[in-house]
Amino acid sequence: DVKVTQSSRYLVKRTGEKVFLECVQDMDHENMFWYRQDPGLGLRLIYFSYDVKMKEKGDIPEGYSVSREKKERFSLILESASTNQTSMYLCASSLSQPQHFGDGTRLSIL
Amino acid sequence: SQELEQSPQSLIVQEGKNLTINCTSSKTLYGLYWYKQKYGEGLIFLMMLQKGGEEKSHEKITAKLDEKKQQSSLHITASQPSHAGIYLCGADGLSGGSNYKLTFGKGTLLTVNP
Numbered sequence: 001d002v003k004v005t006q007s008s009r010y011l012v013k014r015t016g017e018k019v020f021l022e023c024v025q026d027m028d029h030e031n032m033f034w035y036r037q038d039p040g041l042g043l044r045l046i047y048f049s050y051d052v053k054m055k056e057k058g059d060i061p062e063g064y065s066v067s068r069e070k071k072e073r074f075s076l077i078l079e080s081a082s083t084n085q086t087s088m089y090l091c092a093s094s095l096s097q098p099q100h101f102g103d104g105t106r107l108s109i110l
Numbered sequence: 111s112q113e114l115e116q117s118p119q120s121l122i123v124q125e126g127k128n129l130t131i132n133c134t135s136s137k138t139l140y141g142l143y144w145y146k147q148k149y150g151e152g153l154i155f156l157m158m159l160q161k162g163g164e165e166k167s168h169e170k171i172t173a174k175l176d177e178k179k180q181q182s183s184l185h186i187t188a189s190q191p192s193h194a195g196i197y198l199c200g201a202d203g204l205s206g207g208s209n210y211k212l213t214f215g216k217g218t219l220l221t222v223n224p
């Protein structure tokens with residue numbers, strides 16, 4: 001079974017902090033994805049990576065950056081957290097399709 | 111406008127009843143993926159459909175992709191409380207760029223009353 005592990009289930013941070021969300025997959029997948037999920041807006045793609053050190057912007061990249069130094073790990077970085085980044089963050093990985101998801105991180109920015 | 115429309119937005123059924131959730135696109139769907147999500151958790155992959163007219167079943171859940179490949183339905187037979195959750199459809203190739211990117215519908219919240 002594919003295992004996608006997100007480092008935290010719940011996280012509370014303060015406005016202006018630099019926040020790191022970590023995601024690790026154990027299936028040697030090339031593709032990794034970061035989404036955020038908000039009521040009424042659904043699941044939206046922030047960034048994805050198709051190889052080590054390669055990344056591509058998704059639909060809502062503003063205020064975020066990513067890092068993929070190793071194939072199994074994909075990090076989402078909130079450079080200066082703001083309250084409108086309070087959300088559920090979901091990581092996924094895939095070889096082609098389908099995507100396999102982690103359990104999510106519920107992030108609150110106070 | 112939403113590229114993938116799901117209907118209904120929410121559904122409440124009595125245990126044992128059948129139900130159908132729809133997912134519609136204005137563009138041809140090259141791959142359609144159904145996921146289930148329990149509240150506050152990640153998405154669990156259910157089924158993948160790629161060919162027009164394709165139908166797949168797993169336990170009491172059947173998913174179909176129409177011949178024109180613009181609409182998919184998810185049908186649950188004899189629903190149980192364990193079927194409760196949010197059902198999402200996702201499709202690749204809708205938003206340009208890599209075909210590995212998925213565009214998702216907003217989801218259907220299913221409640222099954224015992």
